[in-house]
Amino acid sequence: MQHSSEKRLTMAGQVFDVVAFCRLQDIDEREILKLVRLIGRFASRLEIQMNLTKRPPRFR
Numbered sequence: 001m002q003h004s005s006e007k008r009l010t011m012a013g014q015v016f017d018v019v020a021f022c023r024l025q026d027i028d029e030r031e032i033l034k035l036v037r038l039i040g041r042f043a044s045r046l047e048i049q050m051n052l053t054k055r056p057p058r059f060r
Contacts, residue, residue: 031052
């Protein structure tokens with residue numbers, strides 16, 4: 001028997017609009033189109049982040 005917290009279940013179940021999520025994260029349009037072709041219009045946060053190409057870190 002596995003125990004899981006409610007917080008873990010709700011975070012795993014969230015589905016985001018890929019285009020809206022990427023625009024909030026300041027991801028360029030080419031990357032957004034690539035993601036939509038790859039994973040579809042809606043996906044979890046983890047799916048979106050794992051399929052992004054690594055961007056160089058932004059230093060302040």
